[in-house]
Amino acid sequence: MRALTTTNDGTVEFAEVPEPTCTSSELLVRVTASTISRGDLHAARLSPPGTPMGLDVAGVVVEAAADGSGPSVGTRVMGYAARAGGWAEKAAVDSSLLVPVPKALSDDLAAALPNSGLAALAGLEASGFLLGSRVLVTGATGGVGRLAVQLAHLSGAEVTGLVSSPERREQLAGFDWLTAVTADEAQGPFDLIVDLVGGEVLSRALSWVAEGGVVASLAQTASETASVPLFWFAMHKGARLVSVYNSEGQREAGRGVRRLGLLGRLAETKRIDPQITRTTSWEEAPGLLAALGRRELEGRTVVRVS
Ligand SMILES: NC(=O)c1ccc[n+]([C@@H]2O[C@H](COP(=O)([O-])OP(=O)(O)OC[C@H]3O[C@@H](n4cnc5c(N)ncnc54)[C@H](OP(=O)(O)O)[C@@H]3O)[C@@H](O)[C@H]2O)c1
Known part of the structure; x- marks a missing residue:
């Protein structure tokens, strides 16, 4: 073939x-x-x-x-x-x-x-309950990012999308419920940070996490390596930095099939758009x-x- x-x-x-x-x-x-x-x-x-x-x-x-x-x-x-x-x-x-x-x-x-939907769901799941949570998605203009911000919004989160430059903000203009920021504008605190960029962006994002918050790292889109400050865990009480993979654990209790089914239904009814x-x-x-x-x-x- x-x-x-x-x-x-x-x-x-x-x-x-x-x-x-x-x-x-x-x-x-x-x-x-x-x-x-x-x-x-x-x-x-x-x-x-x-x-x-x-x-x-x-x-x-x-x-x-x-x-x-x-x-x-x-x-x-x-x-x-x-x-x-x-x-x-x-x-x-x-x-x-x-x-x-x-x-x-x-x-x-x-x-x-x-691929994108399972990754977005896996990242958002890292902090559990999302209703009312402050969620930041980095790489928000990418394929995974666009689904992640929509799924976070559907789950009742306050959503911020990190874009790589002020011009890129335009790509998210259709999401009127979303705050689009560059790394220089982002402040936090965020209860959940879904990081789709890595490198320098992840290094900076670490300082925006709330006490008890979660940073879910899914990617190394940027070529450089991220660094974690020595006292990060002491400075952000109870915060966790976790690594997330979209294909992990999908066999358990039919999770992959249920998630794909959910993504299909949400897209069919136009509640999400890839x-x-x-x-x-x-x-x-x-x-x-x-x-x-x-x-x-x-x-x-x-x-x-x-
Ligand atoms: N862990 C998992 O299971 C899993 C699953 C799926 C995907 N991923 C990973 O998730 C990442 C995103 O995937 P995707 O398909 O959404 O990729 P994508 O469509 O290429 O999107 C990448 C995003 O990152 C931004 N970006 C790229 N390089 C950057 C840099 N150096 N600094 C700041 N922003 C940068 C892009 O912004 P611009 O538009 O400005 O370039 C874009 O918003 C990829 O690294 C992919 O491998 C992981």
């Missing part, structure tokens, strides 16, 4: 590869749409040459899971391809991270939800991945695979 795979210089190229072999809990999906995200950019740089890329999957089940879990053949589905492969004609996706797509949701919208800024053929993916690395893409890019 045709797939986009890694090269030895951090880029991707089309290659003929064997169809993935499913484990007993994986289903084979004929892919119709996927996304280009920063996770793909990291993976392209870190994976050995020849590795299929693509974390998000929307498509149709062509082979059911051997253990009987998950949707049946012919079901339109969306999922998170934990071992990648969304940029391929067929992808293996675990039944714990795959759900039927709600009728009114297009494949494009469905593809834009799994804000697709570009939909294009996967032929464009190599160039668009490079553009993402140069910070030239905003919001979420969807690629149509077939």
Whole structure:
């Protein structure tokens, strides 16, 4: 089958590869749409040459899971391809991270939800109760950030989005309930900081956390390393700095399936919008991945695979 795979210089190229072999809990999906995200950019740089890329999957089940879990053949589905492969004609996706797509949701919208939505929910969950909480999301103009601010707002939080420059504020203008700030303007205190940037931004954000608050670190988007001041824990009584991964713990009690189902319903009823800024053929993916690395893409890019 045709797939986009890694090269030895951090880029991707089309290659003929064997169809993935499913484990007993994986289903084979004929892919119709996927996304280009920063996770793909990291993976392209870190994976050995020849590795299929693509974390998000929307498509149709062509082979059911051997253990009987998950949707049946012919079901339109969306999922998170934990071992990648969304940029391929067929992808293996675990039944714990795959759900039927709600009728009114297009494949494009469905593809834009799994990776970013699961990450946003995992970050917001780090502090538990959100009603009335003061939440800061860094990297708020990115694909994960835009979903995180909307989900925090839906949960009753007071939401602030950190943008990289005053000009970038414009990208969040549609969210009239959101306060958009640059790092020079942010003050806090925030009960929860969902950090999607890392580096210098995370180092600065640490000083804005409230007593007993949580800083959920999900990313190293920025290239530099973050530093934690020696007395940070003493200066912010009861505060916690936690590392969060979107694929962690999703098998437990059907959590992944419930979360994906929730994201699908919220998007179908237009209570969240993954804000697709570009939909294009996967032929464009190599160039668009490079553009993402140069910070030239905003919001979420969807690629149509077939
Ligand atoms: N832990 C997990 O499970 C998990 C899951 C999914 C994603 N992630 C990570 O989460 C991060 C965000 O993902 P995404 O898909 O939303 O990426 P994205 O769409 O590229 O968004 C990145 C955001 O970070 C900002 N940014 C980039 N470099 C920056 C810098 N040096 N200083 C300040 N701001 C900067 C961007 O602002 P500009 O528009 O100004 O460039 C943008 O708002 C990525 O690092 C990704 O790998 C983690």
